[in-house]
Amino acid sequence: MSEAYRIGTGYDIHRLVDGRKLLLGGVRVPFMKGLLGHSDSDVLAHAVCDAVLGAAALGDIGAHFPDTDPRWRGASSLDFLRHAIKLVGEKGYRVANVDATVITEQPKLKPYIQAMREKLAEVLEVNVDAISIKAKTNEGLDAIGRGEAMAAQAIVLLVHSPQP
Numbered sequence: 216m217s218e219a220y221r222i223g224t225g226y227d228i229h230r231l232v233d234g235r236k237l238l239l240g241g242v243r244v245p246f247m248k249g250l251l252g253h254s255d256s257d258v259l260a261h262a263v264c265d266a267v268l269g270a271a272a273l274g275d276i277g278a279h280f281p282d283t284d285p286r287w288r289g290a291s292s293l294d295f296l297r298h299a300i301k302l303v304g305e306k307g308y309r310v311a312n313v314d315a316t317v318i319t320e321q322p323k324l325k326p327y328i329q330a331m332r333e334k335l336a337e338v339l340e341v342n343v344d345a346i347s348i349k350a351k352t353n354e355g356l357d358a359i360g361r362g363e364a365m366a367a368q369a370i371v372l373l374v375h376s377p378q379p
């Protein structure tokens with residue numbers, strides 16, 4: 216693998232339930248519900264992680280961090296992301312930019328978007344202007360529209376820049 220650019224997409228969805236903290240892009244978002252899952256269930260970080268892995272054809276988050284492995288119980292999804300960046304780095308790639316969308320009816324995410332961008336930029340080792348995060352509702356449709364789940368999509372471009 217030595218192409219100048221590699222592109223990857225990621226998608227994830229988690230159930231919104233009572234009694235869980237809501238973490239998005241590594242940022243704690245105050246809300247009456249949180250996302251259900253084995254790790255911290257950061258749906259945005261998971262979608263970005265899958266996009267990073269996918270760009271390098273390295274499989275998916277479930278293959279690297281199986282939910283059957285007790286090591287990952289309650290794990291920080293930012294650690295998944297750091298690991299994915301290390302793997303693509305070993306292949307000579309770094310992140311050029313990320314564009315991601317979080318889909319949820321509630322809460323309004325606008326006040327937290329900048330903090331998410333800064334957190335993901337730090338973990339992905341890029342400038343904050345390389346990270347775009349958008350939020351939208353599902354217009355009341357389907358499980359997301361009923362407030363039962365939250366989803367995220369991400370696309371990542373990797374650029375080949377091997378360390379000298």
Ligand code: MG
Pocket residue numbers: 227228229252256257258261
């Ligand atoms: Mg997930």
